[in-house]
Amino acid sequence: MPWINGEDCIGCGLCVENCPIGTISIENGVAEIDMVNCIHCGICHDICPKDAVKHDSEKIPDEVKANVTKTKEFMYACAKYLDDPKEKQKCLNRMIKHFNKEKIVIEKTLEKLQMLKKK
Ligand code: SF4
Ligand code: SF4
Numbered sequence: 001m002p003w004i005n006g007e008d009c010i011g012c013g014l015c016v017e018n019c020p021i022g023t024i025s026i027e028n029g030v031a032e033i034d035m036v037n038c039i040h041c042g043i044c045h046d047i048c049p050k051d052a053v054k055h056d057s058e059k060i061p062d063e064v065k066a067n068v069t070k071t072k073e074f075m076y077a078c079a080k081y082l083d084d085p086k087e088k089q090k091c092l093n094r095m096i097k098h099f100n101k102e103k104i105v106i107e108k109t110l111e112k113l114q115m116l117k118k119k
Pocket of ligand 1: 004
């Protein structure tokens with residue numbers, strides 16, 4: 001999925017003009033994508049003169065960090081609200097289960113998408 005690095009965007013509007021479904025706008029001098037409508041065609045990425053439109057893969061370290069932070073917050077909250085330090089580890093195990101389930105969803109989705117290539 002594309003996203004715009006606000007620090008690199010100069011608000012030239014090229015991506016706005018060329019997005020085939022008009023889902024990019026300039027807000028406060030910086031381009032913004034409405035991801036609800038984006039069809040992931042990649043035109044904005046290819047056309048940007050400042051390389052301000054980035055790929056999702058560049059967010060992986062931040063997303064991993066956010067997942068770990070969220071898990072730690074839940075662990076402490078479980079121990080606090082259930083008033084038992086043992087709840088921390090139980091919560092951690094539930095979060096590991098949750099992310100494992102997410103992993104399986106992605107793996108199974110990728111399997112199906114690979115099959116579409118052969119059609
Ligand atoms: S083309 Fe690039 S620099 Fe121009 S508005 Fe879009 S994202 Fe910003
Ligand atoms: S990927 Fe395509 S549809 Fe999505 S914002 Fe960019 S140009 Fe528009």
